[in-house]
Amino acid sequence: MTNSSSAQTPSAQPQQSYPAPAGPAAAALLPLLILLFVLVVLIIGAGLLYVTIAHPSLATPLTVAIAGVTLVVTIAGAIAAFLAISRR
Numbered sequence: 001m002t003n004s005s006s007a008q009t010p011s012a013q014p015q016q017s018y019p020a021p022a023g024p025a026a027a028a029l030l031p032l033l034i035l036l037f038v039l040v041v042l043i044i045g046a047g048l049l050y051v052t053i054a055h056p057s058l059a060t061p062l063t064v065a066i067a068g069v070t071l072v073v074t075i076a077g078a079i080a081a082f083l084a085i086s087r088r
Contacts, residue, residue, distance in 0.1 A: 046065070052059050 048062055052062055
């Protein structure tokens with residue numbers, strides 16, 4: 001008789017690993033994302049400048065809002081830098 005308590009092992013199938021995309025498209029992704037981020041920041045900054053010039057009474061609230069956003073971006077940048085260093 002065979003031992004029914006012995007577990008049968010499934011056939012080992014080799015794991016397929018797919019390589020990361022290479023070539024000019026992958027190499028250009030990060031610079032394009034940086035350019036897009038810079039353009040979006042410039043557009044938002046231009047809009048805030050226009051609102052401040054058109055409505056001077058909004059200068060103080062916009063300054064406080066921009067300071068808050070700057071603080072959040074700084075903290076997010078520090079966290080991203082820490083994560084990038086810890087993954088190496």
